[in-house]
Amino acid sequence: MTRAIWFIIKVAIVVAIAVWLANHPGTVSVNWQGYVVETGFGIAVLIGVAVLAAAIVLYRLARAIIGAPRSLGRYRRSRRRERGYKALTRGMVAVAAGDATTARKMARKADGLLNEPPLTMLLSAQAAQLQGDDRAAKEYFTAMLDRPETAFLGLRGLLTQSLKAGDRVEALQLARRAQSLQPNTPWLLGTLYDLEARAGEWAAAEGTLQQAVQAGAINPDLGRRHRATLLLERSFEAERRGRSDSALSHAQAAHDLLSGFVPAAARAARLQMAIGKHKNAAKTIERCWRVNPHPDLTSAYREVVSSYDPMNRVKLFEKLRNHAPHDVESLLAVARAALDAQLWGEARAHLTKALEARPSRRVYQLLAELERAERQDEEAARAWLAQAANAPADAAWTCTACNAVSPSWGGLCGHCGAFDSLEWKAPTVSLSLMTPEHAPAITHQAAEPASGQPGIAPGGQIAPQAAT
Numbered sequence: 001m002t003r004a005i006w007f008i009i010k011v012a013i014v015v016a017i018a019v020w021l022a023n024h025p026g027t028v029s030v031n032w033q034g035y036v037v038e039t040g041f042g043i044a045v046l047i048g049v050a051v052l053a054a055a056i057v058l059y060r061l062a063r064a065i066i067g068a069p070r071s072l073g074r075y076r077r078s079r080r081r082e083r084g085y086k087a088l089t090r091g092m093v094a095v096a097a098g099d100a101t102t103a104r105k106m107a108r109k110a111d112g113l114l115n116e117p118p119l120t121m122l123l124s125a126q127a128a129q130l131q132g133d134d135r136a137a138k139e140y141f142t143a144m145l146d147r148p149e150t151a152f153l154g155l156r157g158l159l160t161q162s163l164k165a166g167d168r169v170e171a172l173q174l175a176r177r178a179q180s181l182q183p184n185t186p187w188l189l190g191t192l193y194d195l196e197a198r199a200g201e202w203a204a205a206e207g208t209l210q211q212a213v214q215a216g217a218i219n220p221d222l223g224r225r226h227r228a229t230l231l232l233e234r235s236f237e238a239e240r241r242g243r244s245d246s247a248l249s250h251a252q253a254a255h256d257l258l259s260g261f262v263p264a265a266a267r268a269a270r271l272q273m274a275i276g277k278h279k280n281a282a283k284t285i286e287r288c289w290r291v292n293p294h295p296d297l298t299s300a301y302r303e304v305v306s307s308y309d310p311m312n313r314v315k316l317f318e319k320l321r322n323h324a325p326h327d328v329e330s331l332l333a334v335a336r337a338a339l340d341a342q343l344w345g346e347a348r349a350h351l352t353k354a355l356e357a358r359p360s361r362r363v364y365q366l367l368a369e370l371e372r373a374e375r376q377d378e379e380a381a382r383a384w385l386a387q388a389a390n391a392p393a394d395a396a397w398t399c400t401a402c403n404a405v406s407p408s409w410g411g412l413c414g415h416c417g418a419f420d421s422l423e424w425k426a427p428t429v430s431l432s433l434m435t436p437e438h439a440p441a442i443t444h445q446a447a448e449p450a451s452g453q454p455g456i457a458p459g460g461q462i463a464p465q466a467a468t
């Protein structure tokens, strides 16, 4: 509607000008080099307008012809980029689908078409990895280290490779380099902490663990447990260096952090005992017993009360039992002390209760011992031992990563080298029982790599979105 009105107005103006020119006739005379042209004023205006229009058309035509090569180049470049990104996308889809051949083909195509090394290098490396060509992948990742914008991605790729190859020394160096570039990356902090712990760098691991918990890579409860384990390892290290005060303070700190953590309580109690603080040692064990009655605590408590005569030892064990009166471990602890004191009736009463509550190999073995000691009844003892042989395995320090069973607790699994992986539980499948000489409780060198490598999870393959 508005356009129609405008058109009418324009026509009206032109008509008005034409009428005005018709009403005011005149002539225009041009005299140039002897040529004389005379015409009416209206005609002269028309010619002027026509010449102006022709000039504009000519100017535009000339510009289009001169600029043609440049716009053709622009068009070609944009087509090239479009094709490059298409190849890149198809390559990434192929990586996600596990199609190595297409991934590599598209990586080459994208590399030829695009001038975007960060993206094409990553795709090329992933394609090589997918094809199992670790050497080529390593070359791409190493080349990525030269550019600031791709260095972190390159380090991540190399780190993943060295973890896969089980080279933890190199992995630790790479993780530290990567952390200097991006200090607060959660997965990296989790990996770095695990590598430091496995390498026995307890103090460094403690610092990194704290950062990892703050960054949300490790949940706070698990973080506390790991920290207690690190403190215990620092305690062992201090003891080896002859620093008994530091050994105790670290063990005490671990116990204060987690009062129900059996290895911390047992160790703190033994160290307190070593400096003559028997009362404190007993209190430490009792505090843990309330939360977590455990055979390792029973052993430590026996050391604490060893200076007493057998009858008094039973009394002290009964005091310990009162901190968790209904637990089978309490019954077994008192039964053991009663056996040592030759209080047969009391031993039998506790063992019977334990048998009702939870039959186990240890209960059967203690019953066999009682039959032999009290009545010299070899037949009854053999019957209990036969039951013990058929009973399911008792709980033991079992590695959650490799299922190996360790005779004593340690921060590192002596079989697979995993950190803080020992749990007190019944082994699930056939287990590789380690004899003490094969199971160093504390090792400073990372053990042979486990097939599973739990705890290290920087991502097997680098996801395409890692580029962002």
Ligand SMILES: [Zn+2]
Pocket (backbone or CB within 6 Å): 399, 400, 401, 402, 403, 404, 413, 414, 415, 416, 417, 418, 421
């Ligand atoms: Zn293990």
